[in-house]
Amino acid sequence: MSFDFEMDVLPRVIRAGRYPLADRNFSVSYLNSSTNALHIYDYRGKIRLSGNQYDIAPGTITITPMGTDARYDLEKPGFHYCTHFKFPVQNGKNGNSLSLPLCMDLGESRSAAESKFMNLIWWIQQAGTSPNADHAAALVLQEFLVWLDWINKSRSENFGRKAMTAVAGAAMEIDRRLSREISIPEICHSAGLSQNYLAKLFRSQYGVTMNRYLINRRIEYARHLLECTALPVKEIGTRVGIPDPQHFNKLFRKIARKSPSAFRKNI
Structure with missing residues (x-):
């Protein structure tokens, strides 16, 4: 029941x-x-x-x-x-x-x-x-x-107390560092768990890998900036931690199914 x-x-x-x-x-x-x-x-x-x-x-x-x-x-x-x-x-x-x-x-x-x-x-x-x-x-x-x-x-899902805290902490650390370079191995080290183990727990909790979670959060933030500011697309890419314009455009298209410029025009 x-x-x-x-x-x-x-x-x-x-x-x-x-x-x-x-x-x-x-x-x-x-x-x-x-x-x-x-x-x-x-x-x-x-x-x-x-x-x-x-x-x-x-x-x-x-x-x-x-x-x-x-x-x-x-x-x-x-x-x-x-x-x-x-x-x-x-x-x-x-x-x-x-x-x-x-x-x-x-x-x-x-x-x-x-x-x-x-x-x-x-x-x-x-x-x-x-x-x-x-x-x-x-x-x-x-x-x-x-x-x-x-x-x-x-x-x-067999999470221990330490594992639950580590997964939540990893997600928070990713969110805090969206605009900066992020090392997934460094986050795992800070959590006190092996990269393979934390990656398994993270995917079980959030349904995606840590790297995909990072990309999703960055593109989500980019959408917000495209909607609410007049910042150039290149500047937005830098602000969300993807300073290479070509790479930013590629990742944005992958998640949003359209380019940053097209997304802004359709708002």
Whole structure:
């Protein structure tokens, strides 16, 4: 079972907070027909979601889709973070959706998750004083769900914590140095991983090689400059780290399917 949601609509946060629980022997049924629930646990025990049983421990997160029967058997009373939320009714799927497992172990990401959740609680608490609090809470929850998807996919592809950090760091380093000469081996060395290993992880995460990612980002920046400035094409090539006009024109055509000058004329 999984929790599927569309990316192009914001959730509506009904409530969020930190609450006590002391249920034993799956004796209490929680069944909400109108909202989904997300929990981060501080205690140990078991949960049943529509008959499927999962172990829970400090740092476990569960998502209970609306209409799902949830029951607990705790080793001893404790506290959990919880939010109830819903998505607007949609007419069909738009294809831009994510799927999360109903139970995840946050592991080393637990503190980051709790920090994000505290931000959600803070915005809910501002609902009576800020007209934008509900919208801010919706954005925080959506970002949290997308972040969980990233954590889940990274783990399913056998990324370790160090590897995840290294891949993100490599992408950031490429972005910081778009206008300068970039050595892929140097970036791998800075990440503390072999070039072959980092290249494999990077492609698994971003779907392209590091070199193609670099080219894509440079051409994306070049498009921006062509759209928003009157800079000569040669100057734009220099600014995006491709000072050779012929090489810049060739790479731009490869990505954009037209020359820089033709791209500008069609704006």
